[in-house]
Amino acid sequence: MVNLKTVIYSLKIVGTDGKLKLPLHVYGVVAARDTVDCNRNILFFRRREDCQKLTPEDPFLHLTGPSRAIVAVDHVDFEVQLKVKGATRYSDKALISHCCTYSGGYHEGLDTALISNYFCTVELSLERLTKTVQATILSVRVVEGGPWPFEYGGRIVCSSPPQEVMDSLARQVVLVDSRSSDGGEMPMGTDGYLDLSRHVVSVELEESLQFVIQAYSQSGDAIARQGHVKFRAEYCNVSRGICEIGDSKVEITVAWSKLVTKRMDILLEGHV
Template sequence: MTKMPSAGHKNNRRWHERFKGDVAAFVVTTTLAGFICSMLFSNCFCTVELSLERLTETVQATILSVRVDEQGPWPFEYGGRIMCSSPPHEVKDPLSKQVVLVDSHSFEGGEMPMGTAGYIDLSWRVVSVKLEDSLQFVIQAYSQSGAIARQSSVTFRTKYCNVSRGICKIGDSVVEITIAWSHIVKHKREIHLEGHV
């Protein structure tokens, strides 16, 4: 088990610890900077990064749908990736700062998972966002070689409740994103005060 320092520790801190899992031994590297904690689990087969951050005064963003307008061309001929971050980060930032909603590289054949009427089947749909912050979506289309051929972004301001819709143009294609915002209840007394969840 990796021992974690208190959340109030503001200095960068890194330490290593070895432990044996069910399959292979891992080396854990943990870095703490403010309230953001990143842990790298690595062995001779792979490296997995787990990033944690404590958020206060948050709302829940549920991505109801991501839909490609069928009147335009399909932008993901060779697959693609859709991710979001809050606060918005440059695309060049490490993926550990992004929440990947879907990546065609994770699917057999590398095709973007698609439902009916242009709707994309997301692997992840719910994220927490600071109430006074914003949520940025980045859409990337891959080339035949698997590199990023095109990308675009759209940013949403958070809401205490209600639904937001935004348009993201990638090449000649139009992608519509619909989000439902909801308050995260911390205490039972909040339910009594508002009369509902």
């Protein structure tokens, strides 16, 4: 049996026959369930008080997962429970409440799964990979250099195999984008660490994982500076690399691990 893993690149909300009118303030959950433990693996989660505004220019849900690689030996179940925020909680409306099973066969390359109802369609951009390891991005930190490189915000994406960074992010995982945060500032903690939205990526063993770090210009419409760094996939280990962006240096730390394919493996390691 071929051991398959599924990479989720993006989730996009599109209208159905003109019934969906953007902008909308959306909250709820999108999750995947695989054959490992059948638990929810959260891809998107927003509370009502922290809803996301969807616009015609940005109809993509800002993903925060998965928390571990999605194993697709047989199939993957996707659960979508989204609501539209109204003036009061009693005026909130259900946007979509649906579950579907994605099998995909042995389709190679980029694929799209569609989840639809009367009002809208959720487009999942995904890809199945074989012979993979899990890359967990432990940290991204500005370690030295000149002025703060993200004064006007920025974006960090990764891809495997390495992709050219263009407007289309079809096969790239967005780890953080300041345009998705309140005020357009780069989310950060202390000591130069950046707060990433996503941390887990599946990488084929014979490939490399490329990180591209971009700093926006003052206008926010262009890229002022950009740098990249590549990591060769490893079966297990911790890798560190430096990405130079302008006069600053950004350190990226990645942990490599095999993927759990059976619930018993989790139990034997003492995890629930």
